[in-house]
Amino acid sequence: MCPMTTPSALVPTDPSFAELFPPDAELEHLAGDFTWAEGPTYVAMRDRVVFSDVRQNRTWAWTDQGRLEPEEDPSHHQNGHCTDADGLLIACSHGERALLRQESDGSWTTLADSFEGKRLNSPNDVALHPVDGSLWFTDPTYGIDKPEEGYGGTQELEGRWVFRLDQDGTLTAPIRDRDKPNGLAFASADLLLLADTGADAATHGYRIDADGNATYEREWFRVDPGKTDGLRLDIEGRIWSSAADGVHVLTADGSAELGRIPTPEVTANLCFGGPYGTMLYITATSSLWRMPTRTRGLELRR
Ligand code: MG
Numbered sequence: 001m002c003p004m005t006t007p008s009a010l011v012p013t014d015p016s017f018a019e020l021f022p023p024d025a026e027l028e029h030l031a032g033d034f035t036w037a038e039g040p041t042y043v044a045m046r047d048r049v050v051f052s053d054v055r056q057n058r059t060w061a062w063t064d065q066g067r068l069e070p071e072e073d074p075s076h077h078q079n080g081h082c083t084d085a086d087g088l089l090i091a092c093s094h095g096e097r098a099l100l101r102q103e104s105d106g107s108w109t110t111l112a113d114s115f116e117g118k119r120l121n122s123p124n125d126v127a128l129h130p131v132d133g134s135l136w137f138t139d140p141t142y143g144i145d146k147p148e149e150g151y152g153g154t155q156e157l158e159g160r161w162v163f164r165l166d167q168d169g170t171l172t173a174p175i176r177d178r179d180k181p182n183g184l185a186f187a188s189a190d191l192l193l194l195a196d197t198g199a200d201a202a203t204h205g206y207r208i209d210a211d212g213n214a215t216y217e218r219e220w221f222r223v224d225p226g227k228t229d230g231l232r233l234d235i236e237g238r239i240w241s242s243a244a245d246g247v248h249v250l251t252a253d254g255s256a257e258l259g260r261i262p263t264p265e266v267t268a269n270l271c272f273g274g275p276y277g278t279m280l281y282i283t284a285t286s287s288l289w290r291m292p293t294r295t296r297g298l299e300l301r302r
Helices: 015-020
Strands: 028-031 037-043 048-053 058-063 068-070 078-083 089-093 098-102 108-112 126-128 135-138 162-165 171-175 181-188 191-196 203-208 214-221 231-233 239-243 246-250 257-262 269-273 279-284 287-292
Touching (some): 037 279, 037 287, 048 078, 089 126, 089 135, 135 181, 181 231, 246 279
Antiparallel strands (some): 028 287, 089 098
């Protein structure tokens, strides 16, 4: 077997980092001219990564055939995405202040837009619970505070919470102790990692019970420079986090950094995708990038 070499684009902290990539792996620029690229997710049934340009009010796709294709125009300032238990695209909409599902005919269904009679703030990012199929989404106020990221409006809820939408349609708010909850990812059925882009600027672990309740466990990690906006996990539990200088890869317990994938601009979010789930897609301010890996996304294991 050939000795492993570290691709020049990578910045290893731990020697094992190079093993996560093919020897000739390079960061590839796919598309640019965006203003704030965000919310990538791989939609397997459509062979594409869908992502947002929150500030240009559009969504786009990068297909497995290698083409940039328009999706929604206007997108009503969609931000984060995931797929649900049926593989359908789920979107956080700043403009509609709602969580949406795109049906197989392309039409959109509103899944949640209010809680106890009050409008949501501006859903930011969303994750599928790996066992019970519930959708967990964060609801900070960026889409109503920042004119370039939504249609304005007033905050009706008393806080910026994390919501859980049960498959039966029941909406609850299990996490209410964060400043600006943002990206989130399930490490397992009973562990949710939640990034806070408020003053705290760290990612925290919450234990999730079978009834959908959340209990704070501990701070999991923090990145430097910048803060975690979006994050994903690979099949071995490693954490892939956005940061101001690119993507940081950490051990599952968050205690050690393994290495970095530098990007020329601030990285907001990332996802695994492609036909084998091994391609890492990165939304970094004006551009969409990709990096081949030798692992795959945890959320793609189904
Ligand atoms: Mg976000």
